[in-house]
Amino acid sequence: MNNIQFYNSLTNRLEPFHSIEPNVVRMYSCGPTVYDLAHIGNFRSFLFGDLLRRYLEMEGYHVDHVMNITDVGHMTDGEEDKMNLAAERMKANKKSGRVPEGAVTNPDDPYQIAQYYTNAFLDDARKLGYKIAFEYPERVPRATEHIAGMQEMIGKLIANDHAYVAEDGVVYFSVESFPNYGQLSGNTLEKLQSGAGGRVSVENQSQKRHPSDFMLWKPDNHHIMKWDSPWGTGYPGWHIECSVMAKKLLGRDTIDIHTGGEDLKFPHHECEIAQSCGATGKDRFANYWLHASFLFVEGEKMSKSQGNFFTARDVFEGRVTQSNVHPAVLRFELIKAHYRTNLNFTRKGLGDSATTVRRLMEMRQDLEERSAGEAAQVDLSHPVLKEFSQALADDLNIAGALAVVIPWATSRHSNPHEALGIWKVLNSVLSVAPINEGYEFLDSETVSEESESLMQAQQWCAELDEARREKNFSLADELRTRIKDAGFEVRTTKEGTTIQKTLA
């Protein structure tokens, strides 16, 4: 096992990684809200968690990974129910045919909306090789299934004097009761007060003991999703679900790793720490906090108003590049940069990734053929895997690791059994060729559509070979153009013309 180190947001420095229990890592990742389709920025941070998990598994850890699905329907700034907004969107999408008939029979049923977007998320996530998506529902809990646990933790926090019921009936966490508040984000109470961020409006704070106190439970009969509780019928605060589900599903008060996007550091993760530690009395909720930086699109921050806001489906279905993109290409594009840098998603980069992914796929195929599928057993002491894993051991330095993989992949391998063995280990982390070894995920509609165009293109290949034999080069060129336009790459080999689907 390598000496692993990670940049811990809790201490703002690189720290040697040691799990609490030898050879086991308990890890929690903040997951998606299911009021809309997940976008490529969301997936950047999710795939960072996936890469981390797969890397730790390569190092020999058993990784217990949990990710939540937030389906409670919190409120927006303008005090609108997100589930309500999702319902309005759903109605519009049904009208325009973007949501398949029968997928959501009643848009006013929030559980149907949530399930629809949950399925869509899992679908995209599986295509992208996000391992935990194959573990739904066991390791992918939904917040609405853990309301009782949240109420239990809230009760405990009140009993511990970490929470109180304000005059308006809302249950708040008292940040002053938790001296470590601010440890993760650096936003200590003094700084929050003197910082003058200007976003805490005084009117909304009147019922709180401290402006930074955050909501645990809000009695509200008008909220679409609501549950009975000792503090009235209403809904839970945003942060409490993660504290509860992490503890419940990972079975420990203190876990090893917690991941999420950098924007979750404050307030979300700061509040999770306060709640969890307040309820359990432990010093630590998670020993290592790892945060992924943002994804940019063509150098700009992704936003709806800029028109550069893309879902994974937009990319797959060619709405970004004008041609369909293989999920492995998007996966590669989203994991190829270090997680703490702002990854710049570009169309050119996607093309670069496609080239790399195609090479890796072809190499795999070549090795499978030459070794008759028999891979030799190799471990991390093999030079290639050693360098690869050592790069990743250094705070998940994926670019350094790829600098080992790519030259190796393009060199000649006299021992295909050994090379295939290495390949399998590399791909257990990268998961691009094929995208998800051990799991199959094929959309039958896509498959039949593709096989039809494949048969047509193969017919043209035969005609092209015939034309070349007859030295009818103008016809051959025309056929080649036609095949390319149909979305295939054309190769001339000794055995004749071969094609393969363009990856991006």
Next chain:
RNA sequence: GGCGAUGUGGCCGAAUGGCUAGGCAGCGGAUUGCAAAUCCGUCUAUGGCGGUUCGAUUCCGCCCGUCGCCUCCA
């Protein structure tokens, strides 16, 4: 204003107190009916100003730029 990150060649993106990744694109060649793919070869860099040092892109200081968070946010 507070906290944090970051600035490497046309682009993406590592590493390092001296031997200076990798990829894409480009250029030259082999190959090809022409291409594509492949193979061989090849060019371009460390934001600015000081300091430490025999020597700094790497360490230190200052300045400039970029980005994130500071109660919707991956």
